[in-house]
Amino acid sequence: xxxxxxxxxxxxxxxxxxxxxxxxxxxxxxxxxxxxxxxxxxxxxxxxxxxxxxxxxxxxxxxxxxxxxxxxxxxxxxxxxxxxxxxxxxxxxxxxxxxxxxxxxxxxxxxxxxxxxxxxxxxxxxxxxxxxxxxxxxxxxxxxxxxxxxxxxxxxxxxxxxxxxxxxxxxxxxxxxxxxxxxxxxxxxxxxxxxxxxxxxxxxxxxxxxxxxxxxxxxxxxxxxxxxxxxxxxxxxxxxxxxxxxxxxxxxxxxxxxxxxxxxxxxxxxxxxxxxxxxxxxxxxxxxxxxxxxxxxxxxxxxxxxxxxxxxxxxxxxxxxxxxxxxx
Numbered sequence: 025x026x027x028x029x030x031x032x033x034x035x036x037x038x039x040x041x042x043x044x045x046x047x048x049x050x051x052x053x054x055x056x057x058x059x060x061x062x063x064x065x066x067x068x069x070x071x072x073x074x075x076x077x078x079x080x081x082x083x084x085x086x087x088x089x090x091x092x093x094x095x096x097x098x099x100x101x102x103x104x105x106x107x108x109x110x111x112x113x114x115x116x117x118x119x120x121x122x123x124x125x126x127x128x129x130x131x132x133x134x135x136x137x138x139x140x141x142x143x144x145x146x147x148x149x150x151x152x153x154x155x156x157x158x159x160x161x162x163x164x165x166x167x168x169x170x171x172x173x174x175x176x177x178x179x180x181x182x183x184x185x186x187x188x189x190x191x192x193x194x195x196x197x198x199x200x201x202x203x204x205x206x207x208x209x210x211x212x213x214x215x216x217x218x219x220x221x222x223x224x225x226x227x228x229x230x231x232x233x234x235x236x237x238x239x240x241x242x243x244x245x246x247x248x249x250x251x252x253x254x255x256x257x258x259x260x261x262x263x264x265x266x267x268x269x270x271x272x273x274x275x276x277x278x279x280x281x282x283x284x285x286x287x288x289x290x291x292x293x294x295x296x297x298x299x300x301x302x303x304x305x306x307x308x309x310x311x312x313x314x315x316x317x318x319x320x321x322x323x324x325x326x327x328x329x330x331x332x333x334x335x336x337x338x339x340x341x342x343x344x345x346x347x348x349x350x351x352x
Contacts, residue, residue, distance in 0.1 A: 043165075045260055045297050052301045052309075059252060061198050061284075061312040062138055062165060066255050070142040072248040074116055079240040083233070084194050087344040088224050089119055092192075095337040095346070096126035102335055102348055103127060103220060106185040110134045110214065112166035113195050117146045120190060121153055123222070132158040134173065136166050167207065172214075187215045192224035192346070197281070197315040201325070204315075208329035212351055219351040221331055228316045229343050231275045238273035238282050238314070246271035249284055249311055256296060263295040272308070284312040322347055 044063060051058040065073070077085035092099075105128040111120055114135030124130055133150060137143040140163035147161040164170035189211045196204050211221055238245055249271045253264035269286040276283055288303035295301075303309075317325075322345075323333050331349035338345040 041259060048256055048260060049297060049299060052296060052299075056310055057301070057303075057308070058310040059256075062167060063255065064248060064252055064312070065137070065139045065142070066251075066259075067139055067141045069248060069251050069255065070115065070139045072244060072251055076240065076244045076248055079242055079244055081236040081240045082245075083237055084226050084344055085119075087339050088192055088194075088346065089122070091337050091339055091344065091346055092119055092122040096122050099123065099222065099335075099337070099346070099348065100126040100128060103188055103222075104185050105129050106131050107188045107220075108132050108134070108186075109188045109190055110136065110172070111190045111192075112136045112211070113138075113191070113193070114143065114146060114161075115193065117150050119192050121150065123190065124150075124154060124157065130157060132160060134160050134162060136162045136164055136170065138163070138165050169210070185218075187219045189215050189219065189221045191221065194224055194226035194314070194344070196223065197226055197317070198312060199315075200313070201315070205325055205329050208326055208331065212330040215351050217351065220334075221326070221347075221349040221351075223322070223326070223347045223349065225317050225322050225345055225347060226314070227338075227343055227345055228280065228318055229341075231277070233343075234275045234282055234316065235273065238284060239271075245273065245284075249286055252311060253286070260297045261295075262297070265292075268292055269309070279313075280316055282312075282314040282316070283310065284314075285310050319345060319347075 047060055076082050107127055108131045109124065111134065114120065114137045117135060124133060135143060135147055135150070143161045143163050147159050150159050160173045162170060162173065191211065199207055215221060250266045250269065253262070253266045253269065256262035257264050268289050270289060272287050273282055273284045285308035288305060288307045291303065291305045293300050293302050319336060326333065326349050330352055332352045334348045334350050336345055336347050
């Protein structure tokens, strides 16, 4: 059964062009120029991210997938029957198919993604894999409040044993600690009574492994980073020349995070939405953080947001882990 929205009626992305413009202009005017990483994910950015996940240096996706392949049955036993699955930042949904295939009679699947065009394609693919599952995509920025489909309050929800928030892919690491806590609190509110959270987290490890993952030899991460400038040019009338910037990703031991930047190769002035911004040679545009956690730090963060740890699954090297939390 297809979702009640149908392919032509997915709601508009919650951020919209005005919010994109406002965030970019504010970020470019800051002492440390920055753009929120959620704007990576236009259709082209989403495609490039899928290609990053295929690179040999980029371990998170294949490591998390291996954990799911091995332990999805055990996860399903903990989750129980008739779950209503909500996935913020759904992306391609490849890993989700493993989980849905293991769950017992899931009531509905609600993928949420900021890239509406990309979301339609991945939702259609999910319907092909699970023709009996109610798939209801929501195009929205999950970092801000958004509405679930009205039918979630109907029969499917009434029959659902509980709501499961599925947040794989180590996306939590993109948030500053306070923002990560607030996000988990938001998920707690959406999950409701007896709700669950299945959370993927990239764990701390050798710095060389981390830096190679974000500086792949094929240049996919660099292309992904630079695509942000092309999106600004296309949607905001920007004047960025991507050839005048280069990608850099490094690990900050003090902050315990990977930082991604675009470095200006020369002194230049760039116009965006009728305003001009000067870049000194070597000045950076900070585009993403990716915090790396320990199992204890994840548990503490979740507990502060109203979750209690139920179970954890990891790979043999303990590079990545999936945590199951229950609302308290």
